[in-house]
Amino acid sequence: MSGSRYSNGGGAHQRDLRTQLFAPPPQRGHSQTPPSRTASPYDKAPPPPNAKYNESYLSSLESQNNDELDSMSSKVRLLKDLGVKMGGEINKSMKLNDEITNSMEKGKVTLKKTWGKMIIMSERAGITWRMWLTVFAMVGLWFFWVWLF
Template identity: 65%
Template sequence: MSSRYSAAGAHQRDLRTQLFASPNGNRTPPSRTASPYEPSASVSAKHNESFLSTLESQNNDEMESMGHKVAMLKTLGQKMGVEINKGIKLNDEITNTFEQGKVTLKNTYNKMVVMSQRAGITWRMWLTVFGLVFVWFFYIWIF
């Protein structure tokens, strides 16, 4: 065991290649293939600096562009909020107007009923009058 790690022994790489040696003791190291991950040719520091500067410039441009887009979306959202609030207010006004109209029509109908009761005219007579007016308008419309 001590001969294995002695200075007189082979390098550690040779020990590993012994595992793949032929039984007759022929020690041929395995052929190496080129690795796709080998470092590329060394690039100068100046080139690296300019490349990083370019990347930083592109990053700044992208950040500015994104900032403008976010600002536009923010203003669009605010304008949409204003329009929604206007729509809600208009809807409330229309609802109030319809409620007032409903009350006005109800009061008018009740007053008309009271007036017809005081006048002594029955609803059948009113129906006859409105029927005659309708027939008159229909006759004029046809001829």
């Protein structure tokens, strides 16, 4: 049991080896440079600390900001124009829909009056409306037959 990894004899030594695996590497010399890593080609390198408040750096940031602001304002202007055009089209379609509804109502009233007059005419003539409907159906079939041939 003395060779067991849980025994008192070798446990501390093994624990020291495991902690050394995860410990940071020892510093060589006095340089404080972090370990190099592979950087993404899309990452921009941060400006050096002494140029952080440099006038040219600040003016380049401001020009980038102005460019972004101009592009955003043009996009907002395009969206506004699109919204105005959509509103105009919606108003036109609503007006057209109202006109179609009004003409359908007028047609409905006209058909109802015509039907009523036809029934009154058929009662006065002594022929029922079913007979008139049969006559109109025969004439319609005859026109259809002529149209086919």
